[in-house]
Amino acid sequence: MKIATAKQIRELERRAIQELGIPSILLMEQAAMQVLKHVDLSMSYFVVVAGRGNNGGDGLALARKLRVLGKDVDIYYLCADASGSAEAVMNLNICKNMGINTYFLHEEADLWDLREAINDADVVIDAIFGIGLSRPVKGIHADVIEIINEMSRCTISIDVPSGIHADSGEILGTAIRATKTVTFFCYKKGFLNYCSVEYCGDIAVENAGIHQELINQVGSAEYLIRHETVTGLIPRRSRTGYKGDYGKVLIVAGSPGYTGANKIASEACIASGAGLVTVSSDPRVMELISDHVREAMTVHPDCIEEAVAGSNVIAFGPGMGNNEDTMLLLIRIIKKLRAEGKSDTVLILDADGLNVLEGQTDLLENIGVRIILTPHFGEMARLTGLSIEEIKKNRMDICKKFARRHHVTVVLKGHNTIISDGVTCFVNPTGSSAIASGGMGDCLTGLMAGLAGQRLAPIEAAIAAAYIHGRIGDELAKSRYAVTASEIIAKIPFELKRMVQEEGASEDR
Numbered sequence: 001m002k003i004a005t006a007k008q009i010r011e012l013e014r015r016a017i018q019e020l021g022i023p024s025i026l027l028m029e030q031a032a033m034q035v036l037k038h039v040d041l042s043m044s045y046f047v048v049v050a051g052r053g054n055n056g057g058d059g060l061a062l063a064r065k066l067r068v069l070g071k072d073v074d075i076y077y078l079c080a081d082a083s084g085s086a087e088a089v090m091n092l093n094i095c096k097n098m099g100i101n102t103y104f105l106h107e108e109a110d111l112w113d114l115r116e117a118i119n120d121a122d123v124v125i126d127a128i129f130g131i132g133l134s135r136p137v138k139g140i141h142a143d144v145i146e147i148i149n150e151m152s153r154c155t156i157s158i159d160v161p162s163g164i165h166a167d168s169g170e171i172l173g174t175a176i177r178a179t180k181t182v183t184f185f186c187y188k189k190g191f192l193n194y195c196s197v198e199y200c201g202d203i204a205v206e207n208a209g210i211h212q213e214l215i216n217q218v219g220s221a222e223y224l225i226r227h228e229t230v231t232g233l234i235p236r237r238s239r240t241g242y243k244g245d246y247g248k249v250l251i252v253a254g255s256p257g258y259t260g261a262n263k264i265a266s267e268a269c270i271a272s273g274a275g276l277v278t279v280s281s282d283p284r285v286m287e288l289i290s291d292h293v294r295e296a297m298t299v300h301p302d303c304i305e306e307a308v309a310g311s312n313v314i315a316f317g318p319g320m321g322n323n324e325d326t327m328l329l330l331i332r333i334i335k336k337l338r339a340e341g342k343s344d345t346v347l348i349l350d351a352d353g354l355n356v357l358e359g360q361t362d363l364l365e366n367i368g369v370r371i372i373l374t375p376h377f378g379e380m381a382r383l384t385g386l387s388i389e390e391i392k393k394n395r396m397d398i399c400k401k402f403a404r405r406h407h408v409t410v411v412l413k414g415h416n417t418i419i420s421d422g423v424t425c426f427v428n429p430t431g432s433s434a435i436a437s438g439g440m441g442d443c444l445t446g447l448m449a450g451l452a453g454q455r456l457a458p459i460e461a462a463i464a465a466a467y468i469h470g471r472i473g474d475e476l477a478k479s480r481y482a483v484t485a486s487e488i489i490a491k492i493p494f495e496l497k498r499m500v501q502e503e504g505a506s507e508d509r
Contacts, residue, residue, distance in 0.1 A: 001205060002215070003222035003396075003427060004186035006131040006166040012185060012218055016210045025087050028054065030209030032061035035125075035158055035182045038204055043122035043154075045072045049114075049144060050092075051128040051162075052077070052084030058158045059127020060091035063100055073100050074121075076114050078128060078141060080106040105140060115147055124152040126176045128162035131188065136173040137163045149177050157181045160188060161199045168393070169193025177201075184208040185215055187224045192427060194392040197415055222396060222425040230467045231503040234496055235454040237273070246275030247453020250311040251296075251446065252304070252329070253318040254281040259288055261319025261351070264439045264485050265446035266293045269315070271492035272450025272465075278307055282320075301329060305336045313346045315449040317353020318442040327356040330363075337369050345369040346452045346461070350445040351379070358382040364406045370458045371408040374445055380412055396425050409458040411448075413441065417466045421459045428463075431470025434477035439485035444469045447492060468495055 004012075016022045035058070039046075048063040050056035056077070063073045075095055081104065082092055096102050103113060118124055126148065128141065137145060145163055148155060155178050160166050163175025169190035178201040183191075187205055190196055205224075207215070238245065249269050254262030262281050269277050270293075277296040281289050290298045299307040308314060314333060320326045330353060337345060347369050349357070354375050357363060361383060364371060377388045384391070384402060391398055395418050403410040404422030412418040417428040448465035452458060472491045476483045 001224040001226055002186045002218050002220045003189055003192070003224060003425075004218050004220050005189050008218050008220060009131055009185060009188075012210065012215065015214060020210075020214070022209065024054070025090060027209050028057045028061050028087050028091070031058045031158070031184055032065055034184065034206035034208050035062050035156065036065050037206070038156065038180060038182050039066070039123065040154075041069065041071075043071075045120060045122050046125060047074050047076065047117050047121040047123075048125040049076045049128055049148065050078065050088070052079045052088055053130060053132065054085050054087055055130030055158055055162075056127050057085060057088035057091050058130075059125050060088060060095055062125060062127070062158070063095055064091065064098060067095075067098055067100055074117050075100055075102040076105050076117070076144075077102060078105045078144065080104060105144060107140065108143070111140075111143060111147060114144065115151060118148060118151045122153065124148055124155045126155055126157040126162050126178060128176070130159045131166040133160075133163070133165065133172060137175070138173060142174050145174050145176055154179045155201075157200075159183050160190070161196075164190055164196050164199055166190045169196035171195055171199070175199050180204065182206055185210060186218060186220070187427070189222070189396070192396055192416055192418070193394075194415070221423060222427070224427050224429055225463055225467050227467075230464050231499040233456060233460050233464045234499050234503065235273070235451075235456065236500060243275035246273055247313060247450065247455070248276045248278070248311045249274045249313045249315065249449050249453045250278045250280065250299075250307050251449065252280045252301075252314065252316045252333070253320060253442065254285055254289060255319055255321045256282060256284050258319030258321070259285045259292070260439060261442045262289045263292045264442040264489070265315060265318050265449070266296050267489050268443045268446030268485075268492065269450040269453075270295050271489050272447050272454075273493070273496065274450035274453045277450075278311065280304055280307060304329065304332060308333055308336045309340055312342075312344065313348065313449050313453040315348040315350065315445050317350040318445055320352040322352045322355040326352050330356060334363060334367055337367050341368055343368055343370070346372065346449075346458055348372045348374065348445060348449055348452070350374045350441060354379045354383060361406060364408060371406075372411060372448065372452070372458050372462055373408050374411040374413060374441065374448070376413045376441065396420070396427070400425050409462055411462045411466060413444070417470070419459065419462045419466060424459070426459075426463050428466040428470055430467050431473055432477055434481070434483045435470070435473035435488070437482060437484060440469075440488070443485040443488050468492070468499075471495065
């Protein structure tokens with residue numbers, strides 16, 4: 001599913017109207033039908049707050065449909081009179097002819113009735129501003145938004161929560177805090193800004209009447225990861241396959257006080273189906289790790305070069321410590337990779353494998369292998385020299401620029417993890433704060449390494465690992481308050497099997 005800007009959506013709608021001959025009023029009708037799918041029809045009283053543009057028209061069309069279904073509906077129209085876009089005015093007149101109560105909001109005195117209505121309403125429909133908003137919200141519009149936020153039990157925003165810039169995600173003075181946002185055609189780029197996350201609620205993307213072929217022509221190289229995409233990436237295991245067919249992965253992780261990092265990464269890698277897993281760590285904890293991860297072989301750091309030569313994936317960094325020893329070991333691994341010259345080898349750098357690169361990202365150049373970096377915001381800030389706030393405001397572009405400059409795949413972890421190879425960006429829709437706990441990054445690294453070992457390209461391994469990791473967490477979170485890395489690991493083989501079976505069933509159809 002593509003991620004688009006407001007300009008791209010406007011161009012899509014222009015083409016639908018001019019090239020396909022779809023009247024704009026019909027697009028509005030389809031938009032209302034799609035929003036209706038997300039309305040709890042067990043509720044009885046709805047308040048539609050509409051602006052005078054086409055977003056307001058969508059809300060007015062929805063008001064008509066709710067009234068046809070026998071619901072009590074009141075309309076509050078943010079204008080002094082019945083003016084607005086042609087489509088909005090047409091729908092407003094139909095609503096009035098149907099006997100739907102319509103109130104005009106123009107001055108402060110008009111807000112008393114609105115307060116009472118919203119206080120009584122089961123659901124409020126936000127149709128004030130759409131994707132075109134670019135100026136700060138002021139005056140009565142700001143007052144209305146604040147009243148909705150203060151008093152509404154459930155708010156559904158049409159296309160974009162009013163007050164949010166559709167491209168940047170910036171809060172333009174004030175914005176609706178939606179329970180749910182139903183957006184059209186494509187995921188909006190502004191939804192990815194951390195500023196807007198708390199305002200959008202659950203986001204649903206619906207097609208408001210334009211055929212998919214035209215939507216696919218939207219000029220964007222940014223995508224929301226789809227479940228079907230991931231099921232198609234999971235390796236199928238041959239009946240005659242043996243362990244050498246499924247990857248030789250070296251995991252270098254852990255140190256005194258952080259032995260769990262190696263254990264978690266190794267177990268996640270093994271659970272993903274990797275054929276042979278070798279672990280290396282600080283000599284002081286090697287024996288302890290060996291006792292805990294019995295399916296993996298061990299190698300002393302003094303012999304790391306030999307292990308590197310025999311592996312097609314190396315995951316380096318979790319729990320190692322941001323110190324000179326970690327840097328020196330990474331340099332040894334890089335030198336060996338350069339000497340080997342095996343371009344299909346994958347090097348995954350996580351945690352302290354990234355921290356030691358602060359100010360030394362030139363070490364990533366000319367290694368001759370495919371590289372995946374898995375930073376969280378703090379690590380990305382150290383790699384780029386930008387502040388965490390700067391990164392949060394423009395995650396996708398910063399991620400893509402860094403990946404392109406250093407010829408790597410970047411997995412920028414967080415809510416809606418961003419994945420980029422410098423050309424394309426993917427956004428992960430799975431995961432929640434239920435998996436915000438120690439060891440989750442180590443688990444993700446191990447899962448990613450295992451999938452890369454099974455010959456997925458770096459961008460594919462990153463997409464699949466992020467999606468599966470978050471999806472398992474989402475399923476577990478349905479029955480518990482918080483989820484641990486060990487619980488994720490236990491579910492990995494079952495989730496992979498389920499996805500393979502889903503893909504097989506799809507092929508049979």
